[in-house]
Amino acid sequence: MLIAILVAAGLWAGYWVVGSRGVKSDYSDWFDARRAEGWSADYSDLAVRGFPNRFDTTFTDLVLADPTTGWAWQAPFFQVFRLSYKPNHVIAIWPDQQLIATPGDKFDLSSARMQASLVTDPKSNLTLNRANLVADTLQIAQRGHDATTMTALHAAVQRQVGETALYRVALAADDLAPSSRFRTLVQSDGLPRTLSAFSADLQVGFDRPWDLSAIEQSRPQPRRIDVKLAEAKWGDLELALAGELDIDDQGRPKGRLTVKARNWREMLNMAVAAEAISQGFADQLESGLNLIAGLAGNPKTLDIPLDFRRDLVFLGPVPIGAAPLLRLR
Template sequence: MRILLTLIVIAAAAWSGYWYIGKTGVSEGFSTWLEARRAEGWAAETGTLETVGYPNRFDTTFTDITLADPDTGLAWEAPFFQILALSYKPNHVIAVWPDEQLVATPREKYQVTSSDMRASVVVGADLDLPLERTTLTAEELAVTPVSEDQTTRAEALRLAAERLPAHPATYRLGLAADGLSPALEWRVRLDPAGKLPERFDAFEADVTVEFDKPWDRSAIEEARPQPRRIELRLAQARWGELELQAAGEVTVDAQGYPEGEVTVKARNWRDILRMAVASGTLPDAFAGTLEDGLGLISQMSGNPKTLDIPLNFRNGKVRLGPVPLGDAPVLRLR
């Protein structure tokens, strides 16, 4: 019994020492990271930084945290932020966001509220912390621009990413937004007659993206990885009687211009076209020509209400079937 008791005491003391060393390393690691960002010109401040959870956890809480990258114009503020991990499995963490936070871009600031936003993140056993997989969920999500009282809401949001084992910089991404409700002003502009429901019936995407480098700590400290190939397995949105689906594959050059083809299927496409004009996405002067051309194509297919047509990206331009639409979007992450 004395030997057993002695072994138990030694094991407890060893584990306590491991936990204390680990806890100190975690806290100092975060503090060092914040100091390094400040040295690079970031705003990187936190009120307090504390790690607790003895004996089996390393739970770190930041209060009054602010991060702002002057090179991209992106910023984030929150009253607290938590990173939770098991002490014997530190490469798998749970991140917890507060119910209210502020996200700023070069164009607008957004107030983000939710009832439960958290993410499960698994990184590789490497100092660069390469992302292996992550799942983010949020309940009762609401995003409101600070400059105007127009809120976009979702009953639930799910975003998942997983690195493909054979391709270190390729990830499969999934997105689903349940009960997505666009801002009232936007809905009124798109649907002045009020024929469409308040919420989308479906809004989801399944896509595989190859980047120019893996997502790891350098994605925050240095520069975001940029897409080089995008395989859109399926993206779809259903809103009342309107339905839009897309699938295809494009490559992306160093300037961010896509090259390739995406097949678009639209049900009640004339109404979708009018909504694009109402939102300012499509110039009114061009809408009539486009509608005539697409109308001819849909009649040839046998169903005048449904379009099934390729969207072509070439030389920095985009065409819908034979109809030129204008400049292609630039696919670059700030």
């Protein structure tokens, strides 16, 4: 029995050594492939530990930048933990401080904890099956400005049973506090510092599954969005959305969203203050919305459908603006 135990332990140790070298080689090859494509893809150290049951990989001084999309990420470290006997289950851990650059700006992220659990399909190109992310005391600051903060962020994604590229997505932020710059911009005097609710529950169908190619090549594009409920509550202001949109190859939506807004006039004034819409357009919109709200019996609350067609957004038969292009860069 002792000999059998020793042999089994030796075989397992050998498996872990071979496996850890394979994991390290796979990561190194992936970074080499990105650099060959013109990326900035660097780290100062790549270490694999976790014997005997895990492959715990730590990247130090990590930098990833895709010149094609203009997205970049920089972190002092990043950890990926995988069970040696269940390699399709991954735990990711982010540092307290990191930098994300988009085509338009740069953002500093800080958190007390940020980690995710991700399960992929076995023997696939890391095709996403489900994932959960939790971040505590999260702060997101645009470079040169103060931060938008929240005490916690929860996000979950799960591919629907029997579907290849249909995902259920849930998102919730606790005690979301807009930055003082945003509050000043929208003239939010009298509103509390934090929102009492900020959440979304939706299903999104993509043109292909989310897998490793979403990082290496291009992002899967949405083809259908079913908003079960998205809502935000900020003091006496309440906004909720529900509905379904189909999206063509160009990112143009078609369908209907039902919008419910409480104290909508204040929201309209905030949009004008933020220069999201012009004062003239806001006046025209307010005239029509006044009539609709009055017919519904509550002048402070709107419950209206918005139709998306012909690249426009319609309120009844009246176009009120251009429809947004829903494409992921």
